Amino acid sequence: MRETDFVSGFARGLKVIEAFGETTPRLAIADVAKATGLDRATARRCLLTLAELGYADYDGKFFVLTPKILRLGHAYLSATPLPHIVQPFLDKLAEEVHQSASASVLDGTEVVYIARASQKRVMSINLMPGSRLPAYCASMGRVLLAAMPEDEARALLKQTNLRSFTPRTLTDPAGLMEELARVREEGFAVIDQELELGLCSIAVPLENDRGRVVAAINIGAPAASVPAAEMAERYLEPLKGVARLLKSLLR
Amino acid sequence: MRETDFVSGFARGLKVIEAFGETTPRLAIADVAKATGLDRATARRCLLTLAELGYADYDGKFFVLTPKILRLGHAYLSATPLPHIVQPFLDKLAEEVHQSASASVLDGTEVVYIARASQKRVMSINLMPGSRLPAYCASMGRVLLAAMPEDEARALLKQTNLRSFTPRTLTDPAGLMEELARVREEGFAVIDQELELGLCSIAVPLENDRGRVVAAINIGAPAASVPAAEMAERYLEPLKGVARLLKSLLR
């Protein structure tokens, strides 16, 4: 790609949108400049553009994103067949096993939820399509990492901030690579309270009709009612069943 | 705002993202140019920029959005307190009444789902945060339209493409305004299969601590098991209860 095929104003604007996050819902011009590394004047122009287009509100001091921004992410969710195809299967699965079921794909070092059927909530955080979790300590993340070439997985782990969410979180790269090998071998991953105490989950890969892994699906359950040791016994077959059914539907 | 405070390259890029939709997941350069009204050269530059940044994939012919795009919408969902505050209440509500419960806000002529707790599915379409429905024929839409000044509501209806989704869809502007008056009076809206045959829903407004309507919540149920006439009887109090609890939590 030639240099002139890149619209840096657009790239800068996207950076500005991403500056808004959980802990930073209201941002002043200088905040955005700091967060994005853009010049203040540039950040200001981008923010005013967002406001002008209705993607943000501006009270003269702070900018806040408006729901119009959701049109952008929704462009993906509604344009991509995967979420639509998977959702009804998740619904049925969740109802059968009386636990939440989700589907996700990888974006960099994170898994991104693309569909979800939730039963009563066990996690403290609220997951929905678009939500992100670090791949290394999520069951679907393990499955997706295991599906890629070893050196790529290793490279991704290297970029990841491997922190301990609970005392059980596996953060050692070598240990993680071993675990990935096991997941690749056995065809599923179980997470025992590595992300949040009291929460277990099990995931399997979703292959398309040509055998390529395109996503992962999982079931989450409270550790109190379903010990990690029982996860596979109870939920592996239902998950595998859904994966089998979906294989011919995905490309 | 001065003219130079507008980054048109950014605005053009956002238009390009929105060109992707349910029926158009894969777009060639010329498609995007047509959909956005941009010059082909400009559309190409925006698309290549998206690809370069990892927001889109390009196979030399077609562009497809990647899950990275979800970061943008997620910036809103995670940055805005409302979805987080409301979600646990919806979860509890949905479990209590054994029906799906949702929250939404208005964006132009559409309601945008910002949180949802789904029980077994009754609708043919799959709703999730970010999903959109025309306001005029959705229960939450009626409530939100009723909350605004009459002439603004009338203006919005004028901009809306008032089509009949089912034989029961109310599409007459005068009739709709009357209905809005009724909703304003009674404090809730019931939709009887106007959007989809077999589906009823009831919605109430969500006020913040200063009495401003900031969102709406609803419950949807299959018409077969819950006739429209019973919707209010069964679900109005639970909805009102949630609205009361949330009032002091919202600003």
Add this chain to the structure above:
DNA sequence: CACAATATGTGCGATATATGAACAAATGTC
């Protein structure tokens, strides 16, 4: 209340981008 510190607004030269036409390549049609 005055001063410092921080944040926002603005004009301008240098630089980057959009435009539309012209060309090349691919695709569809008969």
Add this chain to the structure above:
DNA sequence: GACATTTGTTCATATATCGCACATATTGTG
């Protein structure tokens, strides 16, 4: 397989944006 049509790419140039430096406004503090 030749023609018509659509699509993608390139280029020169007119135009718009960037980032800097300075001006102004707001906020916090002793």
